Amino acid sequence: YVTQDDNLIGTLTVRETIGYSALLRLPDKMPRDDKRALVEGTIVEMGLQDCADTVIGNWHLRGVSGGEKRRVSIALELLMRPRLLFLDEPTSGLDSSSAFFVTQTLRGLARDGRTVIASIHQPSSEVFELFDMLFLLSGGKNVYFGQAAQACEFFAEVGFPCPPLRNPSDHFLRCVNSDFDKVKATLKGSMKARIERSDDPLDKITTSEAIRKLVSAYNRSQYYYAAREKVNDIARIKGTVMDSRGSQASFLMQACTLTRRSFINMSRDFGYYWLRLLIYLLVTVCIGTIYLDVGTKYTSILGQGSMCSIRLWIRYLHVHWRIPFIRGRNEGFPAGTVEWALRCCSICDCQHHLCSAIPGPDMLHVRDSMLLHGAPSSWFHTLHLLRLEPLRQCHRG
8 A cells, every 4th residue: 555645754865765675674684685585676676776875855855757766665575575556646736747657667567467445636638538437436335447548438328428638537437526626616607607698408407316317328328338247257256365564574573673763864854853952052051151150159049049950851852852763652652642732732843753742761750830921730730641641552362
């Protein structure tokens, strides 16, 4: 399964990204040379030879294009040689040339014996012609399922022919998307709508009526019976149980690979390590200059107390900014618990992980003293319960 978003590490090159994924997922007994050959073969198969040594790119590193990122995401799934590949809108956010290149690559994978299923978003006519089968749904109802090249013929038989200069995919969506009724209702009283006249049959009926007519015609068509017969033939074939195809690497291999990848990422990411170190040095110089020679007498207690309070808040912010964008379920918390706590406490965005807002073990003894600086008590009550949640889960297990 290839998601719509490209979740890639921007500081790694294309070859390193695919190589680390191979080390994390392929079995340890597989020789290193075979893994390296598999990585190189995947790079060639996805057409990434020219950018194999280019970084993915992030906010300060210029990297590969959007289409190349999408092909890298597909390559990560091809390492396990899946029989079925499902993609969620693989062409979203890409220009016409990149979308055509990605779809052409997927067509090549299908020609090699794999089953490729993709939900597509506003394909061009060139991209639409690359698909073999078309499955149209509207409100959970099957409007059409068959050869993509025969879809125009089916719509013409029902009474909704595709105009000569219109993209077939746009015409199909125009017939099955009820949102166009709202557009027509908005433009109904406009001067333009009264002057212009159209021979389009969709302008004479509502989209819901068109959908009902299409569904009824499909259930009586040869396409429906052909698809049903094909499903029955497949159901009679006795197949084998497929394994989960998850990670086959050992815990030690995964730990070593993740550690090495993390060090490489931190050393290359300017904002992750070096910029943060510079900020800490500047803050240290500022606070040290303000409280220089504050003294140790009785009259200096107030100054020492304010200095300690500032130190606690800096420590809190340091933990709060640590290791962002890690889901709570990866930190040992039950799914949903972290998002609920962050929304209730308004500590940080729900996409950030909770442990970045929880003080470390050396801060637990001063947890109550931090309330003197304006932090609501509900924050720390919730955080304290969430810190104990993994222990409760262990005891229940």
